[in-house]
Amino acid sequence: MAKIELVGLGHKYPGNADYSLQPQTMTWQDGGAYALLGPSGCGKTTLLNIISGLLIPSEGQVLFDGCDVTRLPTEQRNIAQVFQFPVIYDTMTVFDNLAFPLRNRKLREPEVKSRVQEIAEILDLTGDLKRRAAGLSAEEKQIISLGRGLVRKDVAAVLFDEPLTVIDPHVKWLLRRQLKRIHQQLKLSLIYVTHDQIEALTFADQVVVMYEGQVVQMGTPQDLFETPAHTFVGHFIGSPGMNLLPCQLEGQSIRLGTQTLPIDSALAGKLASIGQPLTLGIRPEFIQLAEDGPTLDAEVLRLEDLGTVKLLTAQLAGQTIKIKLGEHASVNSDRVRLGFTPARTMFYADGRRVA
Numbered sequence: 570m571a572k573i574e575l576v577g578l579g580h581k582y583p584g585n586a587d588y589s590l591q592p593q594t595m596t597w598q599d600g601g602a603y604a605l606l607g608p609s610g611c612g613k614t615t616l617l618n619i620i621s622g623l624l625i626p627s628e629g630q631v632l633f634d635g636c637d638v639t640r641l642p643t644e645q646r647n648i649a650q651v652f653q654f655p656v657i658y659d660t661m662t663v664f665d666n667l668a669f670p671l672r673n674r675k676l677r678e679p680e681v682k683s684r685v686q687e688i689a690e691i692l693d694l695t696g697d698l699k700r701r702a703a704g705l706s707a708e709e710k711q712i713i714s715l716g717r718g719l720v721r722k723d724v725a726a727v728l729f730d731e732p733l734t735v736i737d738p739h740v741k742w743l744l745r746r747q748l749k750r751i752h753q754q755l756k757l758s759l760i761y762v763t764h765d766q767i768e769a770l771t772f773a774d775q776v777v778v779m780y781e782g783q784v785v786q787m788g789t790p791q792d793l794f795e796t797p798a799h800t801f802v803g804h805f806i807g808s809p810g811m812n813l814l815p816c817q818l819e820g821q822s823i824r825l826g827t828q829t830l831p832i833d834s835a836l837a838g839k840l841a842s843i844g845q846p847l848t849l850g851i852r853p854e855f856i857q858l859a860e861d862g863p864t865l866d867a868e869v870l871r872l873e874d875l876g877t878v879k880l881l882t883a884q885l886a887g888q889t890i891k892i893k894l895g896e897h898a899s900v901n902s903d904r905v906r907l908g909f910t911p912a913r914t915m916f917y918a919d920g921r922r923v924a
């Protein structure tokens with residue numbers, strides 16, 4: 570396993586004026602389970618291909634444990650890859666498919682056997698080891714592809730590119746949990762590309778969120794939920810995402826339309842130094858119906874019962890705002906007073922969190 574460093578790494582495809590990957594520097598720790606998450610076109614595949622060696626970046630370097638591998642071909646990087654669709658040998662048995670990467674590295678047969686058995690057990694393939702791969706479904710073949718990716722202990726990293734695309738939703742859920750267990754047991758460095766936030770949040774210790782060619786936040790699922798570093802993270806993570814409301818600083822208060830919300834003097838001082846248009850960000854989970862204390866008045870648009878929670882949609886300062894309430898909450902008027910939890914109220918300027 571290796572520590573992976575990206576140093577001033579950026580990429581422009583030939584003929585493109587703009588960066589598909591904005592120049593950036595970051596470190597991916599040895600043994601970490603990382604998910605690379607972002608919408609279509611944000612640059613995930615470009616970054617993964619640079620790490621795997623399929624693409625040479627137009628600038629910057631990739632280091633594996635301090636060694637510059639930027640221009641090394643994939644075969645010389647000592648990585649394993651799992652793609653969207655199965656890559657296995659139909660004529661071989663499941664055992665031989667799993668053993669292939671180990672035999673290729675000239676491991677001794679007793680070691681091959683014990684490692685294949687270990688992986689087969691985790692992926693629930695023990696009963697299938699003697700079967701020929703040709704007779705298996707696409708889903709079963711993809712599980713073997715996962716096993717082939719995970720079977721070597723000596724790889725710098727295992728890279729997954731949307732590996733569960735062909736898998737049925739129920740099995741997907743089980744596999745995500747198994748992958749997490751494999752990571753805990755085997756301590757492999759895993760990088761998992763996905764555009765699905767549930768997949769990223771259940772699999773990874775660290776989620777790397779990409780937006781318009783930039784990593785806008787690398788953090789635990791809890792960090793992304795509680796302190797989004799960018800409005801995109803606030804909006805993209807969570808269901809529904811963070812409420813984002815344009816606002817102005819006015820002395821010791823925040824102005825939202827015709828209403829004001831008092832803030833403490835340290836925060837006011839910090840925001841005064843920003844000198845740019847501000848956006849207040851608050852998750853639907855951190856707004857309450859309030860009777861006293863600082864509140865904001867909002868017009869009720871609708872209240873939906875989602876089973877374990879109720880979702881209130883309201884209008885505040887010309888903006889639609891979402892509030893998650895308890896399952897027994899009721900709203901008996903067309904106006905409500907809302908309290909914002911101060912510690913969960915974030916401020917952004919030009920997309921970035923400033924307080």
Ligand SMILES: Nc1ncnc2c1ncn2[C@@H]1O[C@H](COP(=O)(O)OP(=O)(O)OP(=O)(O)O)[C@@H](O)[C@H]1O
Nearest residue numbers: 582585589607608609610611612613614615616764
């Ligand atoms: N070979 C290429 N030549 C020119 N531009 C490219 C090439 N490959 C990707 N791009 C552009 O680079 C940007 C990032 O693409 P990339 O495929 O890395 O995004 P992605 O996040 O992986 O998207 P998806 O989830 O759809 O695969 C996009 O604007 C895309 O159009």
